[in-house]
Amino acid sequence: MSQFRARPPAIATMLVDDAVARIIRWDFEPGADTGVHTHGLGYVVVPMTDCHFLIEEGESARTAFVARGAAYRREAGTTHNVVNAGTEPMSFIEIEYK
Numbered sequence: 001m002s003q004f005r006a007r008p009p010a011i012a013t014m015l016v017d018d019a020v021a022r023i024i025r026w027d028f029e030p031g032a033d034t035g036v037h038t039h040g041l042g043y044v045v046v047p048m049t050d051c052h053f054l055i056e057e058g059e060s061a062r063t064a065f066v067a068r069g070a071a072y073r074r075e076a077g078t079t080h081n082v083v084n085a086g087t088e089p090m091s092f093i094e095i096e097y098k
Contacts, residue, residue: 010026011032012024019098021098023093023096027091030084030088033084043073049091050066052065052084054083054085057080058079
């Protein structure tokens with residue numbers, strides 16, 4: 001696999017990782033992405049900014065807008081790449097429940 005990326009990486013900052021939850025702050029410059037990953041745990045996302053997402057899931061992609069403070073959750077097993085499709089930096093808090 002190539003070591004080169006077409007997009008800049010999003011920055012993950014671990015805030016809490018204990019027996020109950022893992023809480024990560026994600027910060028994205030415009031065009032930055034997480035890289036393809038699979039969630040081993042169910043999780044909740046709480047946007048700290050308005051988020052213009054490009055969600056790449058296998059061979060498909062979709063866009064989504066989630067306003068600052070509007071939380072959503074997904075089940076374990078989700079595989080995707082999350083991209084900042086907006087023109088401004090974005091950030092969100094991801095809470096994985098163990």
